[in-house]
Every structure is written in C-alpha cells, then in structure tokens.
Amino acid sequence: MVFTQVEFVVFVLGVVSLMCFLKSIVLKKITILLSSLYFYAYFDYRLLIVLVLSVFCTHISGSLINRSKQPVYKKISLIAGVGLNLGALLYFKYYNFFIHQINDLFLLDESSLNTIKIVVPLGISFYTFRFISYLVDVYRGDMSPCRLFDFTIYGLFFPVIISGPISRAVHFIPQLERISISKNNLYLGYRLFVIGLFLKVFVADRIAYYVNYFYANYEIFDTATTWLAVIVYSIQIYCDFAGYSSMAIGVAYLIGIRIEDNFNFPYLANNIQEFWKRWHMTLSEWIKDYLYIPLGGSRKGGRRKCINLLIVMTLCGFWHGSSWTFVLWGMLHGAMLIANYGWQLSNCRTFCTTLPRLFSLISQVVTFVSVTICWIFFRSTDLHQSFEIIKKLFLFRNDGYLFWAQPFVLFVVVATLFFHLLSNMKVKFISLPVDNKVTPTILFCLLWLVVVFFPKELEPFVYLQF
Secondary structure: OOOOOHHHHHHHHHHHHHHHHOOOHHHHHHHHHHHHHHHHHHHOHHHHHHHHHHHHHHHHHHHHHHHOOOHHHHHHHHHHHHHHHHHHHHHHHHHHHHHHHHHHHOOOOOOOOOOOOOOOOOOHHHHHHHHHHHHHHHHHOOOOOOOHHHHHHHHHOOOOOOOOOOOOHHHHHHHHHHOOOOHHHHHHHHHHHHHHHHHHHHHHHHHHHHHHHHHHOHHHEOHHHHHHHHHHHHHHHHHHHHHHHHHHHHHHHHHOOOOOOOOOOHHHOOOHHHHHHHOOHHHHHHHHHHHHOOOOOOOOOHHHHHHHHHHHHHHHHHHHOOOHHHHHHHHHHHHHHHHHHHHHHOHHHHHHOOOHHHHHHHHHHHHHHHHHHHHHHHHOOOHHHHHHHHHHHHHOOOOOOEOOOOHHHHHHHHHHHHHHHHHHOOOHHHHOOOOOOOHHHHHHHHHHHHHHOOOOOOOOOHHHHO
16 A cells, blocks of 8 residues: 555545544544554555564663663663664665675575575665664653653654655654644645645656666667656656655644655755755755764864765665665765865865856756766666666767657656746745645646546555665
C-alpha cells in the first residue's frame, strides 16, 4: 500500500475520520499507533518484527543513557544503541554487497563465501537515522527520553516510515500531547497531498517510461537524446521524491502532526552547498548534525574541512545503496563541495559578484548541469553504463544513432524551465500559497488531471528502494 494507491487514500480517510470523533489524546495516539502497525504490516508482517525490535532496543538504550550517572556508561549505552541500529542496517542492506567485494578482492569462488537471500525491511535506512538522532539528542541533553508508548508512535509513524522525511524526535514527540484535527490542518494536508500526487503521478510516472527506455537502450541514441534523457531524469527524481515528501507531510498534517520540510526548489541553487540546503533537507541536516560536525566540521582548518566533506558525502552515497555507482555519486558531490569551498576563498568569486544577476544565472545553470551529470551514476545499473552515457554527452555521437523526443517529455522540460524562471522572479502564486483565492481552483485542476490521466501502471517511488 503506497501513497499513490486508492487503498491508501481510503485508509487515510478512515484514519482521519475516526480521529475527528475522538476527544481523548490517548485514544488519538492509540489510533495513530494501530494505523501505523497496520500500514507497515500490509507490506510484510515479518518485517514489522524487525522494526518493533529496533524500536524497543533504541528506547531501552535511550533510557540507559539518561539513567547512567557516569559519562563512560552514558557513552557505552550510546555506542550500544547506535551499534545495534547500524548493525541491523549493515546486515540487511549491505551483507551481500560486502560478500561480493571480498570474493572479488581475494579472487574467491562464489561458493567460498556465499551470499544469502535477505528481505530488506522497508524504510530501514530512514528509520535507522531517526533512531540514531534520538539517541544522540538524549546523550547530548537536547531532549529527555520519552515514554515507550510515545517513542513507538514516533518510530512507526506511517507517513514517514518508508521514505522519510527524517523527522527528529525532539520536534515530533512534543506534538503528541496536542494532536488536533482542525480545518486549517485539513486544508494544508489536502493541499500538500494533491501537489505531491500531481508531481508523482502526472509528471514523474509519465516521463519515467522515457527515462527507463533510454537507460535500457542507451547505446542506440545520439548525443541530443542523451542530454534530453539525463535532464529529464533530473526532473523525474525531483518530482518523484519531492512529490512523495509533500504527500507524507500532507498526510501528517491531516492527522495533526507537523513534519519538517524536505525540499525548497533545489534546482534554483547557486552552488552545490546551497543545493544540499534545498534538496532532501532533513537528510542534509542529519548529516551536518550527526556526522559532519562531530568529525570536526570546519573548526580544524580548511584541509580538515575538505576531508570531512569528502567522508560524509561518500557515506551519504553509500547510505543510498549498496553499489559503487552510489559511492561514486557521493564522492563526486563531496568533490564539488570542496571545489565550491575553494571558489568561495578565491578572488574570482569577488570579481564575479560585481555582476550579481548574470553571475547568479550562470551559477544556477552550472550547478544544475553538474548535479544532472552526477544523477547518471545514481540512475545507472553499473559504472560501465555511467561512463558510456557520459562519453556520449561530450563526444557528440550522432551519425548512425537515433534521436528520440516525446512531445510530453519536451513539454515537461519547457514547463519546468518556465516554472523555475517564475520562481526565480519571486512570483508568489507559483508555490500555491494557502491564502491565495485561486489556490483551491488550481488544486482541483491538478487533481482532475491526475484522475483523468492516471497511468495504467504506477512506477514505484525512487527512494522506496533505499
């Protein structure tokens, strides 16, 4: 049961309708918990056991951290809790990857170290990070450990359990004592859900066919088609994941819970650092607070900062998937962040800022193209495919190759460019503000387009695999 299925819409309407009649906060929390258990068990009840065990172990570790009076015992409890969560993540998601690498490194037969069939728990990458942030926040004293009942709701909260956003317990748990279903929250939730549904179903899923076919047959297409396909994938992954995040935040609003924003027009970024402040913002904040700063951040000089940037982005790539394509994708982003740091220190930057508008436009184009090329590694099945596609981008292979451009794909590219230009000009109605009288009409039109042009087959969410 994913967000784009009719079953999910019926499920959410049932949960919200029931909560509208409940006056007691305890009953509302019980409803959320039971709904979350049902939602996750709908995929595979066996995976629910792993999640519940992670919740219990994390809560016990948090309690031990709080009760320990000696710093050394606090640290041991923290290491144990974080270790259990990371251990589960490494086993379920990366065990077979490591086995393959060991066999390849030592030239062993597959029978020497066997891989095993592992069903990866849905959302394990996301809820592992959420549980680690809870333990670290308790250890730092940023929050007190909560009751098991409240933490279980936080751990299983169904709108964010599969693919985020990576909500923080320090923001989430206090809201459980003031859950309320209001007209304003219902409208905000409906608005965000419809926008997300439109981005995912009408845009991302319809252009996914073009992207999928290109990547499956990239050898036959020319340079122009290759550029078009990689640009379209940048649009697809944004609409797919931003659409999911918008729907997740919208459903949480319907229930009366405020979840942190996850996207803020990332393709308008002037540099790669700003891109990561706009793209998957909850992950970026998590990496900064729980990896980059603990490693030393920028406090120990420029060289150490560059090393830290490369480390955290490489780990970010590895977090996304057990493949060298993801690792290289992360390393490239780390290298771009280092290059951006050097640019900020250079005299060239000071000179370019004398032409702010032109410099801003050029910066946005360079940033978008750089991110788009990196997305090739994110989408490709292996490194060979990635490098072959990049070669075709710059070697201008046209003779004997096919040019392919679907009208809807071209429309999406032009519409995306137009939309971002209007956003750059600070046109307010682009974001469909709540207080705008035209917003309800536009939302109805978006919903109508989704219903009328609903695809025969829905594409799985891109980040569902993580």
